[in-house]
Amino acid sequence: MSPMSGAGANLSQLDGLELGLVFADLHETGKLGNNDAVAALVAAFEESMCTLAGRVVSVANGNLATCVGPHAAEVTIARFGDLAIRNTQQLFQGKC
Secondary structure, three states: OOOOOOOHHHHHHHHHHHHHHHHHHHHHOOOOOOHHHHHHHHHHHHHHHHHHHHHHHHHHHHHHHHHHOOOHHHHHHHHHHHHHHHHHHHHHOOOO
């Protein structure tokens, strides 16, 4: 994944937390020693993780293409302008 989404470290921490919760659940239910139960829950975790990562990669690739494209400066300025407008609107609507 390119670093153009700013999500790599955050996803890594989320993955660690969620996988830890999977193992905690296995421990609490007494299934930590059951290889089939472990494999099933880890497979479900990996599927969820890969789905989210795929969406983030798509955003990151779009950001990367924008930042190195022929109109990178103009597009970047427009994006930050749009972001500033949205954040200002949310602030005045009490959503920040």
